Amino acid sequence: MTITFTLNDRSVTVDVEPSTLVSELLRDTLELTGTHVGCDTSQCGACVIHLNGESVKSCTLLAGSVDGQELRTVEGLAGGTDDLHPMQVAFRDNHGLQCGFCTPGMLMSSIDLVNRNPDPTEEEVREWLEGNICRCTGYQNIVKSVIAGAQALRDASRGDDHA
Amino acid sequence: MPEVVGVGASPKRKEDLRFVTGHGNYVADIKRPNMSFGVFLRSPHAHALIRSIDTSEALEQPGVKAVFTGEDMKADNVGGLPVGWGISGKDGNPMKEPPHPPIALGKVRYVGDAVAFVVAETVEQAEAAAELIEVDYETLPHVVGAVEALQPGAPQIYDEVPGNLCCDWDLGDCAAVDAAFETATHVTSIDLVNQRLVGNPMEPRAAIGEYDAANGQHTLWTTSQFPHVVRLLMGEMVLGIPQHKLRVVAPDVGGGFGVKQFHYAEEAVVTWAATKLGGAVKWVCQRSEGFISDAHGRDHVTQAELALDTDGKFLAMRVRTYANMGGYLSTFGPNIPTNLYAPLLSGVYVIPSIYCEVKVVFTNTVPVDAYRGAGRPEATFVVERLVDTAALEMGIDKFEIRKRNMIPTESYPYQTPVLVEYDSGDPLGCLERSMELADVAGFAERRSASEANGKYRGLGVSTYVEACGLAPSRLAGQLGARGGLYESANVRVHPSGAVTVLIGTHNHGQGHETTFAQIVSERLGVPFENIDIVFGDTDKVQFGMGTYGSRSLVVGGSALNKASDKIILKGRKIAAHQFEAALEDVIFEKGEFSVSGTDKKKSFPEIAGAAYVPFDFPLETLEPGLEEQAFYDPVNFTYPGGAHICEVEIDPDTGVVRLDRYTAVDDVGTIINPMIVEGQLQGGIVQGVGQALFEHGVYDEQSGQLLSGSFMDYCMPRADNFPDFTIKPHSTTCTHTPMGVKGCGECGTIGSPAAVINAVVDALRPLGVSHVDMPASPNRIWNIINNSGARAAAE
Amino acid sequence: MKAFSLQKPASVADAVAALGSAEDVLPLAGGMTLIPTLKQRLSECAALVDLSDVPELRGISLEGDVLVIGAMTRHTEVANSDVVRKAIPSLAALASRIGDQQVRNRGTIGGSVANNDPAADYPAAVLVLNAEIVTNVRTIPADAFFIGMFETALEPGEIILRFRFPVPDMAGYAKFASPASRYALAGVFVARTGDSVRAVVTGAASSVFRATDVENALARDFQPGALDRISIDPSEFLSDIHADKDYRGHLAIVMAKRAVQTALALAE
C-alpha cells in the first residue's frame, strides 16, 4: 500500500507492506536509524517517536496507520549540530546518557512530558519515564536532564513572549 | 578558543553529539551491499537428542538462500567455541572442557541452544522458513540447578563429564581454617543464593558477516566489547581465518556489562555463512531471543561460615559455593566463580585464614559468564552478609564490628590469605564518611516516623573491595588465562599538532572518547577538541584486549599515558636538534618545549610540524614523524573499594520494599573526569539494587523453560524505583598505576546488593528475620512477614 | 510478522463489512496488545481492520447519569477528560495508571475490554459498574460479557462501539502492579450506588470476578475496616513467579480496602 505522511516537517510518500512497523519503515526503508529497537514486547521505549506530537512506540505501530499523520523522530529535533533542541542540550550537559541506545526514546518521551507539563517535579519525571528503560545511567542524570531541559524550554518561551 | 581540558575536569562528552541527534552507528543500523538476513532456530527443549533435522521444506520457501545445521559446519571443519581462561581442580587436573559447537551437534543442552540457521533475502522469509524446519527430538531428563545437577542419578549432560562436575576448585589453607574454627567462641553460618541474572544491555546483540572473495577478506561487525579478542578466538580457533584476512569491527555498542565480552556462536555463524554464500549475512537478536542466548550472570548457591573470638574479631572464614555454568562453557565462564571470586573473600577485613571451595557445574541452562562485577559482587555479598549476621548474633553494632576488623589504613600494602595484595585503601575513612553523609545518627528518628505510619524501616551498610584493572599477565597466566591482559595505545600526532589515539579498549557508554582525550590534553598540552579517540576496528587499531573488568582507564589509560611519555621524549629529541641543545636540557611543560636557562621555546604544534619536515634531521639518530605506541601490562590488580549505606521502608501490607536513601563513598583512585565517575557509580548502583530487589532469571524445574524470558517477567529497574543518590569520592592513590587510577566501572554493582539486603533484614529484624534472599520481591517479603505473623500467633 | 492486509474504513458500516465473519480478520484498535502478539508470531491473521478513522467510535459524553465512552477512546483521553473526572473520577484514575504513557497514548478502552486480559484494568471498571457494552449487533450487560481468560461474549465480526457506564454514588480502584510488566497482580474496583455495593477483582484469577463476601461486608458498612475479617478463597487464583495464590488472595483484600479508602476520599 502507498502511504503519505509528514516526517520531520517533510512530506514522504512510500510503498509499504501492510505488516510493516513504523520502526522498520524508519530504520530500513528511510534509513533513519536514530529510532532504536530494544525489545519485542513493547516495553523498553527505545523506539519512541512522536505521532501528531504525542510520544508513541514506533515498534507497535503499523506504517499503514500513519497515513496522513505527522511524525517526528530524534533526527527531526535539531536544526543542525549547532542548533540542538534544548532537551538534547540538557541531556548532554547533565550526562544524561552513557551508551546512547535509550537516548532517542528518552528524548522523545521527555519532550512529550514537558509539552504537557512545562514544570514537572522529579517524581513526575520518574513516573513519566516508566516506559523507557535505561540500563546504563541509573536514571539519576536522566531525571536531572529532563528537569534542566524543561527549565530551558520555559526560559526560551519566556524570551519569546518578550520578543 | 580551543583549550586544554585536563585531569579532574568534567567537559561535555565528545561522543554525545552523535547520540543525542540519532547519529550513533550501531551494528543493527549497518547496511551492506548484497546483504541477506539470518535467523536461528533454537531448541524448545532443555535437554534432547537430535535424531534428525529435515530442512527440505524450509529450503523451498521463497527468498531462502540456505539452511545450515551443526553438521554442515562440522563437515566444513569449523571448530568449537574456545574458553579463554582454564582452571584446574583441587587434584591438579584441568577442568572438563567439552566441545561447544556454534550450532548444536547431536544434542541440545538448554532451551535456546541453536539448532539451525536460515538465511533469506528478508528477515520475514527467514522466520517463516525456520518454522518449517522439522527437528526430530528425543527429549531427555534435564536439570537446571547446580546443586541438583550434582546429586547422584542427575541427568548426565555430557558423557565425558561424570556427575556434571566441570571442576572441583579450591583456594586457601583448609587445615589452618579448620584449626581456627576449633578455637572460635562464635561461629556464624549462612546459606545464600546469588540468583541468576540476565544482563540485558539495551542494545540487543547483532552481527554481520561479509566475505570479499576477490581479496579473500572476511569482515565481522559485531556488538562486542573486545573486537581483537573475537578476531583472535574466532579467526584462529573456530573458523581458521588468518588474522590478517579477518577484520572485526565493533562500532557504537549499546551497553555491554559483560554480556558482550564473550565470543558468541552467532559471530562465527554469520562470518562462516557469508563465506559460503558471498556478500553479507546479518543477524539481529530479538530481545526474547537474547534472554535465551546472551550469557547469563551469577547463579551461585553458597554455604559460608565465619569464626570469631569473644571480642568479635574474625579468626577464619570457610566458604563452599556451587556455581552454575549452564549447558556449555562460555568464554570466561569457569574463571568468574573461582579466580574472580575467592580472592576477594577477605573484603576490607583482617581475616587470618580463609578457605573456599567451588564446585563448577554443568546444567541445562543458558551458559553463565561475567556480568558487571563478575565474581566480586558474589564475594562481597558473602562477606557482608556474614559480617552483618555475626554482628546480630553477637549483639555487636554493625558499624562497630566492621571497624573492629578493618584493615588499618597504615597496614597497606596488605597481603590477604587469598592470593591478592591490596596496594592502597582507606576503608575506615570511607565508612566514616558514608556514615556522616547518610546521617546514620538520625536513623532512629526516621525509623520511629516509619513505624508511626505502620511501615518497617531498615538501614544497611556494605563495605567492599574489588580487584580490577584486568590484569597482570604474569599472575593471570599462573591462574590459567590463555592470553595476556595488557592493553595498547597508539598516539599519532599529525603535522598540525592534532592527535589521533588508537586504543584497544572499547567504549560502549563509559565515555572513553572524553576521558582519554583529557589524558592526552593534559599530558601533551593539546587542546581537547584537537584529539580524537579511535577504537573498535581491528583494521585501524593495532591490538587490544577490550573493555571489561573496569580495565579501560587502568590498563588502557596507562598505555596511553606511556605512549604520551614516548611522544614527549621524541618531541624533546626533535626540539633538542632544532635548538641545538642537549636532550637533558630540553624540558616539556604545558605544551611547550624549552631549553632550561634560556628563552628558547617552541610549541607542541611547531615541533609536530617539524617532525614531518626533516630536512636537516640526523637520520641515523632521529627518525622523522611523531607517532608512538605503547603496551602496558599492569604489575598488580587495582583495588577500588568503599562503603555504601542505604535505607529501605517496607509496607507490611504488600511486602513492597521502597529504597528511600542511598549513600555511596568510593575510593576509585585518581579521578580523571568526576562527572563520568559519578555516572558510572549511579548506573552500577541501580544494577546492584536491581539484583537485590527486582531481577531474577527463573528456570522452571519441571519444564526447563526460562520463565522470566521477557521484560514482561524479568523485572528491569525503572526510573520510578529510585530516589536521588548521594555519591562522594574518598580516594587514595593507587601505588602502581602511573596516574594513580583504580577504575570505577563495577563499584556500584559490587557494593549495593549487600547494602540493600542488610537494610531489608534490619527492617524485618523486629520479626525475628535474620536472612532474606535476593531479589527481595514483594511476594517473598510478604511471605516472610506472613509466616512470622503465623509463627507469633502460634507461640 | 506474517503478512496480512490492512483496511482503514471510515464508518462502522464499512468496518463491519470489512470484518465479515471470518475468524482471522480482526479489528485493530490501539494495537498495544494485538501488534506485539503478531510480532512475536504468537498469533496470525489474514487481515486487520484499523478502526482509528471511524468517528462514531470516539468521544466521551454524559447522558443523564450514564457516562458514554466510545470504544476507540485512548486511555490518555479518559485519564484527562474533565467529563470523566467529574462523573467517575476513579475511572479516570484507573486509565491514568494503565501501562506507561506511550501505551496510554495509543491503547483504547474498546481494545482492552475486547481483549479481556486477566490482568487488565478496564474490565474491572466495566464489570463493577455493570456497564453496557454496545456493539454493532446488540447491547451486552457487563454481567454477561466476560467469559474467561481472553474470552468474551463477542462473536467474530462483532465490534464494540461504545460503553455506557451508570454513574455510581462513589467508586474507587486500587491496583497492585506487577513490578515487571506493571499489569495488575491484583486490582480491586469497588462502587456504591444507593444501597448496592459491587466489588470486582482483576489480575488475581483467569478473568475479572465479583467478590461477593467483600460486597456484602461493604454493603453493611462501606469502610475499609469492614474487610478486616473478610478473606477471598485463593484456591482458583493464578500463581506465577511474581505472586503465588495466597499472596494474590491477600493483596485482593488489601487493594479492596485501599479502593474503599479512595472511593471515600474521592467522594468528599
Ligand SMILES: Cc1cc2nc3c(=O)[nH]c(=O)nc-3n(C[C@H](O)[C@H](O)[C@H](O)COP(=O)(O)OP(=O)(O)OC[C@H]3O[C@@H](n4cnc5c(N)ncnc54)[C@H](O)[C@@H]3O)c2cc1C
Ligand atoms: C507495555 C504495556 C503495558 C501495559 N500495561 C497495561 C496495564 O497496566 N493495564 C492494562 O489494562 N493494560 C495494559 N496494557 C494493555 C493496553 O491497555 C492495551 O492497550 C489494551 O489491552 C488493548 O487495547 P488496544 O486498543 O491497544 O487494542 P488492540 O491491541 O488493537 O486490540 C486488542 C484486541 O481487541 C480487539 N479489538 C480492538 N478493538 C475492538 C473493538 N472495538 N471491538 C471488538 N474487538 C476489538 C482486537 O481485535 C484485538 O483482538 C499494556 C500494554 C503494553 C504494551
Ligand code: FES
Ligand atoms: S522497541 Fe521496545 S518498546 Fe519499542
Ligand code: FES
Ligand atoms: S544510556 Fe545506555 S541504555 Fe540508557
